[in-house]
Amino acid sequence: MTNPLSVPLSRRTLFRGAGAAAIAGGLAACAPGGTTGSSSLPRSSATKPPSGEITIWDRTGDLYKVFDQAIASFTAKYPQVKVNHVAVDVNAKLPATLISGAGVPDGAFYDDALLTGVAPHLYDLSQLIEQYKPDIAPYKLGVVTVDGKIVAVPWDLDPGLLFYRDDIVTQAGVDPAGLTTYDELLGAARTVREKFPKAKPIHLENDQFLAQLWIDMFANQQGGAMIGADGKLTIDSDPYRNALTWLDKVRSEQLGTLAKYTQPTDLQTQDNGTQVFVPWAQWFVFAPQQLLKASKGKWRATALPAWQSGGARAGVMGGSSFVIPAKAKNPELAWRLYEHLVFSKEGYSTVYGSNEVYPNGLNTSIPSYLPALDPNAPLFKPLEALGGQDLWKVAVEAGKQVPGGYTVPTWWGKAVDYFGVNVQKLLAGQMSPDEVLKTSASQIQKNLMGPN
Structure with missing residues (x-):
């Protein structure tokens, strides 16, 4: 390789x-x-x-x-x-x-x-x-x-999956099987921090491009996308609002580690156990296989939580x-x-x-x-880097739950200059979820799409 x-x-x-x-x-x-x-x-x-x-x-x-x-x-x-x-x-x-x-x-x-x-x-x-x-x-x-x-x-x-440090959540008394909604994941993060005060358990993405791709996964999980089938802008909508509101809670309660994916801070906090939960695409498995050291073999994967009880537990990233x-x-x-x-x-x-x-x-x-x-x-x-877990079954089950109907706009990459940037401002506490969505929608419409 x-x-x-x-x-x-x-x-x-x-x-x-x-x-x-x-x-x-x-x-x-x-x-x-x-x-x-x-x-x-x-x-x-x-x-x-x-x-x-x-x-x-x-x-x-x-x-x-x-x-x-x-x-x-x-x-x-x-x-x-x-x-x-x-x-x-x-x-x-x-x-x-x-x-x-x-x-x-x-x-x-x-x-x-x-x-x-x-x-x-x-x-x-x-x-x-x-x-x-x-x-x-x-x-x-x-x-x-x-x-x-x-x-x-x-x-x-x-498919998106929830990766977690099995040793840490076990010591904290968290049952991964119970993480069926994002509210439950938030509660689990609070429980982990009570047991390990230095922990900031949930990954928060600090790269503008990857953060946009990441939040698109959350939106897709709820059947949403930046544009609808008619080509009209739909970013200012509940799927994105739900995701940003949840991330804002993680930030405001200091339950998240703000780091760029696979960069030194990210890997260090995953290895030392202060970052415990990573909702991410399946390709995260490359990190425990090739990049992580102290925590190799301690990670596991399960389905993403749902945004509401009974909802889809997968999205694509x-x-x-x-x-x-x-x-x-x-x-x-x-x-x-x-x-x-x-x-x-x-x-x-x-x-x-x-x-x-x-x-x-x-x-x-x-x-x-x-x-x-x-x-x-x-x-x-099965992956030794995931403690011998059979990732195939987990990923296949998730893949079959991914909602359809997603459309990629031609300007998706250029939207990073607006939506991706504004998401980083939210994670820095400088913008609210509604401000991110309304500002981003206005910028994208004006600069990338033109008049309605």
């Missing part, structure tokens, strides 16, 4: 590499005739085995190596296909390449939050994916659908898919590759199963293809 931080950092650097945010946000204006491309990629009627050559871009680091091994399973099945697998900074390079039309790959791994910005330059895959639609997680199907067209092959699902550019030289072969990786048992088992990079399997996400989510047929093994 060349970069032990590549999974969390990949989420953190969305929109940040080489001006990707500005380019992605402006691509829709570069395409004539509407907001999405009209090129539809139909299913091939050819009956003979595929042959030819394709170029595929994947993100550098550990995932490149995982996909390299998985691609080998495809070429073993179809030896007449040659795949040029290239490691690049996809988020930074792909938007500019789509605009220039020079050196366009046949397929690329791409972050979901950027899809709407590049949709005009991608193939419409609706016909190809139609047969799989009933078996794709509703949230993920919504994310890859732009203006009624499916513009990407959905890959991972990144991040995710990626595979895109096929409209100017690809061999899009049919790219589709065959991605169909193999995502929708065939051989393919997704190779991606998520034991491999050279992850000997116990890729455990930082789960597939978005529902037939792969068999709780009794895990694709990765």
Whole structure:
């Protein structure tokens, strides 16, 4: 593994590499005739085995190596296909390449939050994916659908989970099974602090971008999003208000550790036991596996609490898919590759199963293809870093609860300058939840969306 931080950092650097945010946000204006491309990629009627050559871009680091091994399973099945697998900074390079039309790959791994910005330059895959639609997680199907067209092959699902220090909560007399609502989590944090006065048990994110992504997870858990299906701004709404009000309580009662994800303060407080509860995406497991020292093996995962009794106990934080550019030289072969990786048992088992990079399997996400989510047929093994816990069952159960209907606006990354910044002001005690929402809504409408 060349970069032990590549999974969390990949989420953190969305929109940040080489001006990707500005380019992605402006691509829709570069395409004539509407907001999405009209090129539809139909299913091939050819009956003979595929042959030819394709170029595929994947993100550098550990995932490149995982996909390299998985691609080998495809070429073993179809030896007449040659795949040029290239490691690049996809988020930074792909938007500019789509605009220039020079050196366009046949397929690329791409972050979901950027899809709407590049949709005009991608193939419409609706016909190809139609047969799989009933078996794709509703949230993920919504994310890859732009203006009624499916513009990407959905890959991972990144359900939110509640990670906690098992040793600390046990000593405090807290039963993790009882943390079924956020009010109960708040009560548990108070109990932990009574037992350990120096504790500030709940993680509060101090990075503007990640805080926005984090709160979007809380909103998604309640069926909310920054914009509705009609494209109108919905950030000033109960899902966001509930989340910010709760975080403000954590702050005002000094029950939270304000730290940037995986940065020294974050890791130090998790290791020394003053930070105990981390509601975060599944990819948090990278920290106890690779970064934490004193607390390795002491962390566990359970479902997120619900915002109200009986509510959903999962939301999504991040995710990626595979895109096929409209100017690809061999899009049919790219589709065959991605169909193999995502929708065939051989393919997704190779991606998520034991491999050279992850000997116990890729455990930082789960597939978005529902037939792969068999709780009794895990694709990765229990984690020593979680005390031998079977994370597969926890994540699969959470993934199946993720609400659908989420839409990513083209300006999501640019909203960090407003909503992400204002959330940090709330966590510093400088703004109230209502002030954050009303101010952010006004700023986003004026600077990113234009007149109603």
